[in-house]
Amino acid sequence: MKTPLFALTGKVAVVTGSSSGIGRAVAERLEHAGATVIGFDRKSGADLERLTLVVDVSDEAQIEAALAGVVKRFGRLDIMVNNAGIQPLGIPIDAITPALLERTLAVNVNGVVWGIKHAARHMKVGARIINTGSFVGAVGVPDAAVYSTSKAAVMHLTKVAALELAPRGITVNSVCPGTTETPAVMNIPDNPEIAFATARTPLKRLATVSEIAAAFHFLASDDSSYLTGVNLPVDGGIQAGWERYDTVAPTEFSDGKWNE
Numbered sequence: 001m002k003t004p005l006f007a008l009t010g011k012v013a014v015v016t017g018s019s020s021g022i023g024r025a026v027a028e029r030l031e032h033a034g035a036t037v038i039g040f041d042r043k044s045g046a047d048l049e050r051l052t053l054v055v056d057v058s059d060e061a062q063i064e065a066a067l068a069g070v071v072k073r074f075g076r077l078d079i080m081v082n083n084a085g086i087q088p089l090g091i092p093i094d095a096i097t098p099a100l101l102e103r104t105l106a107v108n109v110n111g112v113v114w115g116i117k118h119a120a121r122h123m124k125v126g127a128r129i130i131n132t133g134s135f136v137g138a139v140g141v142p143d144a145a146v147y148s149t150s151k152a153a154v155m156h157l158t159k160v161a162a163l164e165l166a167p168r169g170i171t172v173n174s175v176c177p178g179t180t181e182t183p184a185v186m187n188i189p190d191n192p193e194i195a196f197a198t199a200r201t202p203l204k205r206l207a208t209v210s211e212i213a214a215a216f217h218f219l220a221s222d223d224s225s226y227l228t229g230v231n232l233p234v235d236g237g238i239q240a241g242w243e244r245y246d247t248v249a250p251t252e253f254s255d256g257k258w259n260e
């Protein structure tokens, strides 16, 4: 029998932020492809089938100990998904406080740094590190200074870590979702982001978590072996550019010819 494409049989994966949304869908998808997945989340995964360790990714000691525990128990670490994040949107610069800035950077940026640092120590040639970026790390949107800065940092970290870990055969990439149907978005009462993002996204809808998880799956697989340092937009075309640009063709162009 032929091996299924993108199979992850025998691989051990850690997914942070695995109790909800994108992380949960990624964990399910990697398991479906044959990997053993261990979740790390602040919230216990008591309702989930997989082993989920209660870890606050902003705390280096917790990440270090949890990853060492995984390797001790499962013998290896092939895939590290640094996905846990908080999403403070709708906060203008004037309202930023030290507490907001510190917690957002601690979870979204420090958490990825600690995840990369302590996962890479246990990894061998062919291992994969995949971070969660965001379209807001590449495209400016108002009232998102802290969150979007944290995601821009994740996307730059992805490139730097890719360069440093390339000699060891470990690839580092990120998936940069557009607005996605997760509890973080859908559970905000009357969230205006849903209608706005639907209208502004070229594909005219939000992403489903499975569409985002599919990109993580590809990047986790052996088939992505020549990709590293890439921040992959999975955003319905948001990063492709402006949907409209009001212009007229110059007079030199007439009857299909360029007349100079």
Ligand SMILES: NC(=O)c1ccc[n+]([C@@H]2O[C@H](COP(=O)([O-])OP(=O)(O)OC[C@H]3O[C@@H](n4cnc5c(N)ncnc54)[C@H](O)[C@@H]3O)[C@@H](O)[C@H]2O)c1
Pocket (backbone or CB within 6 Å): 016, 017, 018, 019, 020, 021, 022, 023, 040, 041, 042, 043, 055, 056, 057, 058, 083, 084, 085, 086, 087, 107, 132, 133, 134, 135, 176, 177, 178, 179, 180, 181, 182, 183, 184, 185
């Ligand atoms: N939903 C979107 O539209 C969207 C778009 C682009 C990027 N993202 C990014 O995707 C990732 C997942 O977001 P989501 O929408 O699935 O959110 P979510 O709130 O549904 O899930 C996030 C999970 O991370 C966990 N978490 C939060 N802080 C943690 C910490 N300090 N330590 C460990 N776990 C922690 C939460 O408990 C939760 O289970 C985040 O990095 C987010 O910034 C989301």
